[in-house]
Amino acid sequence: MNMPFPTEKKNQLAKQDKSKKGDIDQKIFPLLEAINTKEDYYTTSSCSGRILLWCGSGKKSEIEWLKVSHDLIAEDFYKISKQEDENKKGLIWLRLEPMILHVACKDLESANKLLDIAKSFYKKSCLLSIRNKIVVEIRGSEFVEMPLFKEGKLLFAEEEFLWLTEMLNEKMKKVWEKTEMLRKRF
Amino acid sequence: MNMPFPTEKKNQLAKQDKSKKGDIDQKIFPLLEAINTKEDYYTTSSCSGRILLWCGSGKKSEIEWLKVSHDLIAEDFYKISKQEDENKKGLIWLRLEPMILHVACKDLESANKLLDIAKSFYKKSCLLSIRNKIVVEIRGSEFVEMPLFKEGKLLFAEEEFLWLTEMLNEKMKKVWEKTEMLRKRF
Numbered sequence: 001m002n003m004p005f006p007t008e009k010k011n012q013l014a015k016q017d018k019s020k021k022g023d024i025d026q027k028i029f030p031l032l033e034a035i036n037t038k039e040d041y042y043t044t045s046s047c048s049g050r051i052l053l054w055c056g057s058g059k060k061s062e063i064e065w066l067k068v069s070h071d072l073i074a075e076d077f078y079k080i081s082k083q084e085d086e087n088k089k090g091l092i093w094l095r096l097e098p099m100i101l102h103v104a105c106k107d108l109e110s111a112n113k114l115l116d117i118a119k120s121f122y123k124k125s126c127l128l129s130i131r132n133k134i135v136v137e138i139r140g141s142e143f144v145e146m147p148l149f150k151e152g153k154l155l156f157a158e159e160e161f162l163w164l165t166e167m168l169n170e171k172m173k174k175v176w177e178k179t180e181m182l183r184k185r186f
Numbered sequence: 187m188n189m190p191f192p193t194e195k196k197n198q199l200a201k202q203d204k205s206k207k208g209d210i211d212q213k214i215f216p217l218l219e220a221i222n223t224k225e226d227y228y229t230t231s232s233c234s235g236r237i238l239l240w241c242g243s244g245k246k247s248e249i250e251w252l253k254v255s256h257d258l259i260a261e262d263f264y265k266i267s268k269q270e271d272e273n274k275k276g277l278i279w280l281r282l283e284p285m286i287l288h289v290a291c292k293d294l295e296s297a298n299k300l301l302d303i304a305k306s307f308y309k310k311s312c313l314l315s316i317r318n319k320i321v322v323e324i325r326g327s328e329f330v331e332m333p334l335f336k337e338g339k340l341l342f343a344e345e346e347f348l349w350l351t352e353m354l355n356e357k358m359k360k361v362w363e364k365t366e367m368l369r370k371r372f
Contacts, residue, residue: 004339064325074282091248093224094192111316112317115315125314126314126323127300127312127313127314127316128312128313130294130297130298130313130316131298143329143331144329144331144332145216145329145330145331145332146330147332147350147353150346150349153343153346154343155342155343155346156341156342156343157339157340157341157342160336160339160341163336164333170313
């Protein structure tokens with residue numbers, strides 16, 4: 001038996017306060033708040049966008065994060081400590097992920113309304129589930145995924161690190177601008 | 187007024203035969219066929235996975251494709267002709283995109299059934315629309331998006347082109363293997 005939507009919402013929002021990370025990323029908090037004040041919606045998970053260095057197979061359970069930034073980065077982001085260097089498994093990737101947000105909706109009608117709004121800013125938005133829980137995913141399209149080190153060897157032109165940093169930071173700023181635009185829409 | 191689903195299906199599949207490209211990528215054709223034999227589904231668009239060199243702003247309407255391969259590539263894939271070189275707008279990106287497939291479904295129940303199957307292979311599958319048309323998107327997670335040339339300058343370690351080629355080809359093979367696994371499931 002499903003819980004009534006308001007109970008579900010209350011339980012979920014109480015859980016969020018107790019998240020392991022301790023707090024929700026400030027860059028996405030105003031948007032979450034705007035959505036959670038609406039009766040028909042509550043947010044279940046979110047990321048404001050991030051830049052990371054990772055190694056591993058690429059499967060979600062087999063990814064090791066070496067560095068993560070939810071903020072602008074500086075050129076020293078690509079520097080890996082000796083210990084990380086020793087631990088690394090052959091290949092280190094540099095990734096930029098866009099904003100991503102999951103919103104539980106009261107019914108199909110409210111899900112469709114949210115999806116319409118979301119798609120006008122984020123074309124890749126969709127419904128993750130319409131059975132039991134109805135969940136809309138709002139997702140940006142900014143993305144970078146490039147191999148950066150291979151067995152300790154840099155694969156990128158080092159003299160362009162400043163350019164690379166600025167390019168990634170510009171993308172992050174765009175991610176935040178769009179998040180703010182969506183917030184204003186609510 | 188919506189058309190009855192069988193009419194919609196008939197019209198769409200007739201359109202596909204007349205596609206500009208002339209034929210659907212052979213790598214995904216057996217899967218499309220398997221889905222289209224089912225009464226409750228028809229495919230509306232698909233890509234079997236591809237590797238491309240592109241330049242432009244990154245917005246869909248502002249992307250210029252310099253090279254596209256739906257097959258394995260060789261090291262000369264990164265070589266750009268003089269004319270392309272002269273036309274290029276500052277930055278050239280190398281991208282690998284996974285298999286992507288859109289399937290129109292008869293009703294929400296059949297959409298949920300398809301989504302369950304799809305998610306067991308492709309976690310990122312979702313519903314694009316549940317109003318008017320009900321469309322499931324089945325999408326792989328393999329992805330590479332890296333800046334390769336900046337104003338004619340190579341940004342990647344040239345002596346690792348063979349490795350890069352093999353890495354991309356391995357990803358493409360995985361894309362095709364998963365496509366075949368999904369086909370077998372039908």
